[in-house]
Amino acid sequence: MRLCIIGTGYVGLVTGTCFAEVGHQVVCVDCDAAKIAALQAGQMPIYEPGLEELVQRNKAAGRLDFTTSTKEGVDRADIIFIAVPTPPLPDGSVDLSFMEGVSRDIAAAMTSYKIVVDKSTVPVKTGEKVAETIKRYCKARVEFDVVSNPEFLREGFAVEDFLKPDRIVIGVRSPRPVAAMKELYAPFNAPIIVTDINSAELIKHAANSFLALKISYINAVAAICEASGANVEEVANGIGMDKRIGRAFLNAGIGFGGSCFPKDLSAFIRISEDLGCPFHLLREVQRINAAQMDRFIKKITDTLWVLKGKTLGVLGLAFKQNTDDIRMSPAIELCQRLLKEGARLRVHDPKAMPKARAVLPDVEYVDDMNAVAEGCDALVIATEWEEFKKLDLERARKTLSHPILFDGRNLFDPAEMERLGFIYKSVGR
Ligand code: UDX
Numbered sequence: 001m002r003l004c005i006i007g008t009g010y011v012g013l014v015t016g017t018c019f020a021e022v023g024h025q026v027v028c029v030d031c032d033a034a035k036i037a038a039l040q041a042g043q044m045p046i047y048e049p050g051l052e053e054l055v056q057r058n059k060a061a062g063r064l065d066f067t068t069s070t071k072e073g074v075d076r077a078d079i080i081f082i083a084v085p086t087p088p089l090p091d092g093s094v095d096l097s098f099m100e101g102v103s104r105d106i107a108a109a110m111t112s113y114k115i116v117v118d119k120s121t122v123p124v125k126t127g128e129k130v131a132e133t134i135k136r137y138c139k140a141r142v143e144f145d146v147v148s149n150p151e152f153l154r155e156g157f158a159v160e161d162f163l164k165p166d167r168i169v170i171g172v173r174s175p176r177p178v179a180a181m182k183e184l185y186a187p188f189n190a191p192i193i194v195t196d197i198n199s200a201e202l203i204k205h206a207a208n209s210f211l212a213l214k215i216s217y218i219n220a221v222a223a224i225c226e227a228s229g230a231n232v233e234e235v236a237n238g239i240g241m242d243k244r245i246g247r248a249f250l251n252a253g254i255g256f257g258g259s260c261f262p263k264d265l266s267a268f269i270r271i272s273e274d275l276g277c278p279f280h281l282l283r284e285v286q287r288i289n290a291a292q293m294d295r296f297i298k299k300i301t302d303t304l305w306v307l308k309g310k311t312l313g314v315l316g317l318a319f320k321q322n323t324d325d326i327r328m329s330p331a332i333e334l335c336q337r338l339l340k341e342g343a344r345l346r347v348h349d350p351k352a353m354p355k356a357r358a359v360l361p362d363v364e365y366v367d368d369m370n371a372v373a374e375g376c377d378a379l380v381i382a383t384e385w386e387e388f389k390k391l392d393l394e395r396a397r398k399t400l401s402h403p404i405l406f407d408g409r410n411l412f413d414p415a416e417m418e419r420l421g422f423i424y425k426s427v428g429r
Contacts, residue, residue, distance in 0.1 A: 001025070001184055004077030006070060006102050008035060010046060010158060010259075010325075011119055011151050012083030017051060018162040020058035022187035027065045029073040039066045047324040047351050050159040070102070074109035079184065081149075082106075082130075083119040092266035093274075094123055103130045107137035110144065115177045117147045121204050121264060123271045127171065127197035145177040148197045150204035155258065156322025165190045171200020205271065208264040209282055214249040215256045216288035222252035222428025223295065232428030233410065252428040254334060254382065254408035255292040257319040259327040262289075292427075293330060297337055299425050300406050304378060308342030313372040313400075314363075315391070316383025316409070317349035317356040324351035326359065331382035334408070335360055338380075348372045350385055370395055378404035381411055393420055 001024045005016035008030040016028040030036050035045050042059070044052045058064035067073060074080055084098035099120060106116060116134060118127060131146040138144070148171030153161045168190050170181045178194055185192060195203070222232040232252045240247025256262070265282055272279035304310060319329035326332050329352075335345055336359075345363040349356065353365050366372045369388065373379050373396040381388055389411050397403045397420060405417065407426040417424035 001079060001180070002077045003027070003079050003081065003184075004029060004073035005081045005083055005119075006030075006073065006106070007083035007085070007098075007120070008032075008039065008045070008066070009083065009085060010048065010155060011153060012081070013039075013046070013055075014048065014051060014153060014158040014162055015081060015083055015119060015151070017054045017058060017064060018159060019184070020061075020064040021054050021163070023063070024184070025063055025076075026058075027067060027073045027076050029067055029070050031068060033068050036066045036068050048158050049156065049322060054159065070105040071109040074106055074114065075111070077114070079115045079117060079180065080106055081117045081119050083151075086120045086122055088263045088266055092270040094267045094270075096122065096126060096129075099126065099130065100133060103133040104137045107134040108139070110134075110138055110142050111140050113143045115145050115147055115180060117149045117181075118201075119149055119151055121150065121208075121260070121267075122148075122201055123267060124198050124201040124205070124275075126201060127173075131173070145172070145174065146197065147172055147177050147181060148200035149181070150200060152204075152207065155325055156320065163188065168192045169195065169200050169203050171195045171197040173197055205264055205268040208260055209268045209279075209285070211249050212256055212261045212265050212289070213282070213285045215251075215253075215261075216285040216292075218250040218252050219255065219292045219427075220288050222292075225428040251384070252410060253292075253384065254296045254330045254427070255289040257328040257330040257333075259319075259325065262286075262328045293333060293337075296406070296408055296427065297334070300338070300378070300380070301341070303404060303406075303423070303425065306342075307338060309344075310342075310377040311344040311346060311375060312338055313366075313374075313376040313379040314338075314345055314347045315349075315369060315372060315379065315381045315388050316385060317347060317360070318352035318383050318385075321383060321385040322351075324349075324355055326352050326355050329383075330408075332356065332359060334380070334382050335363065339363070346372050346374075346376060349383065350387060352383075374399045375401065377401055378406060380406045380408065382408050384409040384411065393417075393422075397421055 003026045005012045006029045008028050016026045020026040087095045089095050127148045168185045225232040236250040269282045316331045347363050348366045348369045370392045404423045410426045
């Protein structure tokens with residue numbers, strides 16, 4: 001099938017590339033000429049495992065192409081995906097100006113029937129606005145359908161999540177685009193749910209808010225575990241074995257971050273308020289997430305007392321493992337707060353150091369994770385990178401001026417760390 005994807009960010013690029021991988025003909029559009037030129041030259045604008053290889057393979061096979069022209073993209077496709085940013089505004093609502101602009105561009109370019117699919121995360125009722133806008137600005141007066149098709153991609157696993165989805169949600173206003181949407185997704189062999197557009201849009205915000213709620217729930221339980229001497233990991237295992245609850249997203253830590261959860265949570269709260277049914281529970285989810293960072297910093301200052309003049313080693317800057325993304329990263333917030341307390345920092349992240357330099361200019365970047373501890377008063381783990389579990393603990397213990405490790409992601413076994421001679425403080429254990 002012939003597809004056009006407008007927006008080559010995390011979502012758009014992964015969507016276009018994975019559709020090409022299963023045999024569709026895809027043209028990706030972006031207004032950023034430098035980005036399109038780089039993609040044409042085979043350079044990736046983001047780090048996402050497996051993506052580069054897929055882009056190169058599908059480009060070489062002639063199934064994947066890049067352009068800055070929306071007109072060209074629309075002409076060459078029957079199904080047009082909108083995958084543009086929907087950033088938060090200061091009041092928590094969503095900036096839909098890119099959605100509106102692209103809807104107008106599509107309308108101006110359409111000369112025959114098109115299916116316009118919204119992939120971006122948007123407030124409920126946005127599909128209606130997109131349809132109104134296209135109708136208003138389409139001079140050619142051609143027919144079209146608007147579809148809501150939210151993404152559920154985790155950064156760092158986006159290719160895997162796209163190729164092996166749990167479910168595909170297709171929100172429509174009429175049955176007309178359903179057959180084409182089902183054909184498009186047939187190669188993925190996943191359950192397909194067809195809903196109205198408003199429900200599809202709500203599914204996205206409700207899903208992400210629920211996942212954030214799970215994390216805050218376990219973080220609140222972690223605080224109770226610390227106060228009572230219980231172990232949050234055992235509690236999470238115990239409740240997670242109930243099929244109705246599930247073990248996933250019950251890992252206590254320094255809180256959730258990233259470009260999705262904080263933004264989607266704020267947006268969903270705002271949407272609920274605008275609709276006259278304020279979702280107070282979600283405000284508590286936000287409050288617990290903020291408190292989790294405060295509690296972790298208190299743990300550090302309770303142990304080290306004054307941070308001014310002390311050097312801390314920090315492992316992890318990305319908002320989670322397998323990504324170079326530092327947007328709303330709890331690890332970055334942690335570093336900024338430690339710096340504010342007067343600490344000096346030696347930091348390492350397997351992928352996020354280049355991006356971190358812009359927001360953390362006054363720290364020492366260390367290329368080798370095993371060298372970070374050298375001369376530090378304590379070591380802090382801020383991101384759940386798998387490779388940190390292979391840290392040379394013997395070397396860390398010897399090179400730290402005091403063998404103190406604050407583990408914000410519960411990567412190590414407390415009993416084992418004690419046996420190795422560490423003063424080891426993790427979360428909820
Ligand atoms: C999320 C959703 O998972 C995805 O379906 C959606 O489409 C986009 O938003 P992503 O932002 O890539 O994906 O990250 P995710 O893997 O969900 O992690 C979000 C944050 O929660 C990270 O900061 C992570 O460290 C934290 N987290 C996750 C926990 O603290 N504990 C957990 O148990 C799981």
